[in-house]
């Protein structure tokens with residue numbers, strides 16, 4: 259994806275580039291923060307937990323450095339196979355990074371999930387910073403108490419307080435990461451904002467609209483795949499996507515009365531996909547039942563997840 263007016267130049271002389279993994283409990287606000295850092299939508303946001311499945315990379319250029327942010331799935335105590343795959347992927351993302359940013363939702367504070375993540379991170383030997391998020395929601399003295407308790411459990415290089423939603427504190431975070439990146443050539447073209455192909459981003463957008471419209475009526479196991487992306491002679495694209503659900507009853511919910519629900523989802527998704535594709539998009543959505551897909555290795559590969567055996 260390119261932004262023709264805003265393509266930054268690769269600086270002369272020494273360049274810096276590195277990876278920053280954002281980890282945290284489900285719903286801590288990792289996707290919202292990634293989008294705020296990048297200044298564009300690269301990861302889907304939802305009030306429903308576990309919407310980020312695989313690793314999403316957002317690219318930010320600041321102070322001569324290219325920062326590759328990795329948005330990981332939320333970390334929690336996994337039970338099902340899909341859950342285990344997501345948690346393994348999240349820790350895998352952290353393992354490869356130059357710096358790990360642990361996001362904590364300050365409304366939750368140091369609950370059991372966050373304590374478990376803190377302890378695991380403390381023993382990981384990775385360089386890390388603490389990012390207290392959603393500061394628009396709590397009083398300052400509560401923030402300091404969380405920061406102190408977290409710092410007593412793990413050696414953070416810095417503590418940041420941000421609101422991913424309002425953008426408060428995000429600039430300082432970018433400036434810090436830019437300074438900390440190691441000397442390296444830039445790994446991606448200067449005008450890219452994500453390494454996800456358009457087809458995958460488009461599927462994520464539709465999945466976001468699906469959750470936004472259906473709230474808690476759908477399990478998070480429903481998934482969207484872009485099956486076709488065809489450029490027409492007039493420059494517009496025809497995009498065909500399939501929404502996969504696990505049961506016939508869920509299919510009826512997604513379609514809605516007279517097809518009303520899927521039409522609304524399609525309208526909202528089409529608008530955003532047109533924006534990222536920078537052209538007119540004709541979007542066709544299909545809804546299919548795919549039973550037990552959560553046990554099918556092929557689906558994991560498509561989502562960029564390892565299939566956990568056993």
Ligand SMILES: Nc1nc2c(ncn2[C@@H]2O[C@H](COP(=O)(O)OP(=O)(O)OP(=O)(O)O)[C@@H](O)[C@H]2O)c(=O)[nH]1
Pocket residue numbers: 282283284285286287288289290291302303304305306307308309310311330331332333391392393394395420421422423424
């Ligand atoms: N008030 C407030 N809400 C926020 C902030 N950041 C994120 N949120 C909300 O928190 C919810 C979860 O945000 P996400 O960005 O999807 O969280 P996530 O950590 O990526 O979640 P998973 O995909 O489940 O791992 C959404 O409803 C966001 O709008 C913030 O700074 N302030």
